[in-house]
Amino acid sequence: MKKIKVAVLGCSGLVGRQFVRLLDRHPYFEPSCLTASSRTAGKRFAEALNDPAGASLSAATSGRLIRESTVDAVAQSGAALAFSALPAALAAELESELRRAGIGVFSNAGAWRMAPDVPLLVPEVNPGHLELARRQQREHGAFIVTNPNCVVSGLVLALKPLMAFGLGAVTVTTFQAVSGGGRRGVSAWDIGGNVLPHISGEEEKVARETGKILGRLAGDHVESSGLEVYPSCSRVPVRVGHLMSVSAEMARPAAVEEVAAALAAFQGEPQRLRLPTAPRRPILVPDGSDRPQPLLDVDGGDPERARGMAVSVGRLRLQGRRIAFFLLVHNTVRGAAGGSVLNAELAAKKGLIPGAKHG
Ligand SMILES: NC(=O)c1ccc[n+]([C@@H]2O[C@H](COP(=O)([O-])OP(=O)(O)OC[C@H]3O[C@@H](n4cnc5c(N)ncnc54)[C@H](OP(=O)(O)O)[C@@H]3O)[C@@H](O)[C@H]2O)c1
Structure with missing residues (x-):
């Protein structure tokens, strides 16, 4: 199966690095874009991480150049999805711009959790709420799916x-x-x-x-x-x-x-x-x-x-x-990155992700 290219926004943070670990060698997804703030952009991921956990990553991921968190950086990488570990204030605008650009967002940030048309998902508990993402997809061409605090x-x-x-x-x-x-x-x-x-x-x-x-x-x-x-x-x-x-x-x-x-x-x-x-x-x-x-x-x-x-x-x-x-x-796995990856796996299985052969 061809893997879906994905971006990790805020890759250098505590949640972002869990995203990168879980998405590296993932059976459905492949990180093609890693972003952070201007403080970190320009470094290779392994260099920015400064953490022995990075040693187990694939060479492609550990050597990937970190970009600034912009819609263009994500779009240019060919990513169809973005996993967001950005501070909420930044996520509010960037995540909606990504959706407008046709890029599906799985977010940890608090910005969109309570929006009426955005699912706040824990797949074991309320998988049916993912239907809200289908509605967004019809209206906006893409969706934002959030996981809770x-x-x-x-x-x-x-x-x-x-x-x-x-x-x-x-x-x-x-x-x-x-x-x-x-x-x-x-x-x-x-x-x-x-x-x-x-x-x-x-x-x-x-x-x-x-x-x-x-x-x-x-x-x-x-x-x-x-x-x-x-x-x-x-x-x-x-x-x-x-x-x-x-x-x-x-x-x-x-x-x-x-x-x-x-x-x-x-x-x-x-x-x-x-x-x-x-x-x-x-x-x-x-x-x-x-x-x-x-x-x-x-x-x-x-x-x-x-x-x-x-x-x-x-x-x-x-x-x-x-x-x-x-x-x-x-808190950073089930409570953040792992929860979000599980949301994306469910969305792939439910046919919400174009190109995913798991519907
Ligand atoms: N920590 C948890 O247990 C947890 C659990 C659930 C949800 N969350 C939510 O997940 C998000 C990330 O949390 P975290 O704990 O990983 O935070 P963090 O460790 O502070 O990491 C924040 C990330 O965002 C980047 N960033 C900060 N300011 C930026 C800017 N102006 N422009 C672009 N990128 C910027 C940082 O890049 P630099 O390294 O370059 O600064 C870093 O990659 C937050 O919304 C948080 O509320 C966290």
Whole structure:
């Protein structure tokens, strides 16, 4: 099969480098264009990365010259798709210009997530919302597909199977890694030996994005699920992996073992379609009363290509009518680049990507 040429926008960032790793030697896609800011443009990717992880990349990718993030750079490379890991403020304009130029966008940035005609997708949870991309394609010639905030990416995976128990109000308290703020995020001085009990805008995103993903497709938009979600977000001195303490009301009483079995057995469209980056089991329930832990569990997921794509759930317990547990998500893989690549694989399978032979 001829591979689809793709661009990675913001390739030198923490999410961008995960995109490059996942798209290098991908069975459907081939990176033909890597972009960053003017600070980095002109360097070869391996040189800009300055990371031992780059050693496993193909020579074509590690030697690729980084361009500035413009529509022309993407178009000239022949890319049909762009994976975006740009700051939201920049993404707003550039992503819509790319769509106008006929280039499909899979974005991690927050700019378009809540636009009515843009799917906010987690393929195991709301694959049907991809229909919105088909509508965009008819109207604009191309589409923008987004994936949610890193906390939401993990949270909705666990909430979806819990809906069978009559899911009520959800309370979530997060312990988020420093990598969630990007390469130039929180300073070492502020976070070392400390916890920051506020992440600007994060709690609002968790509530509204969860509502959209669990909501119902109603023609040209999604009706929010109306689920009550009460988040409290904090930043902790962990490199990678957002841990969260979740507590959810259940209308139908159930034993802990029944809930654990439902979580562990959960599978969705990516597993049925055997998408390349889909983890065999999207929710892992590791043994042990002290799990999940970022150091031990963040790379959960198999096969090899799906490492970091499974979330881990542990410490399940009943608190009256509520089920309580800890949940861990790899913020730059399932919560960002991996989620976006999985979206693109689903879109390819559903015939949304011209030239992809996987429809
Ligand atoms: N980190 C996470 O866990 C996570 C999770 C979900 C979603 N996201 C979202 O994903 C996006 C990327 O996040 P990140 O953590 O990878 O950020 P990051 O590490 O700060 O990387 C940002 C990337 O954007 C480029 N960039 C910055 N300013 C630019 C400009 N003016 N023109 C062109 N390129 C520019 C940077 O290039 P230079 O290296 O040249 O500066 C870099 O490649 C953000 O929208 C973020 O909200 C992040």
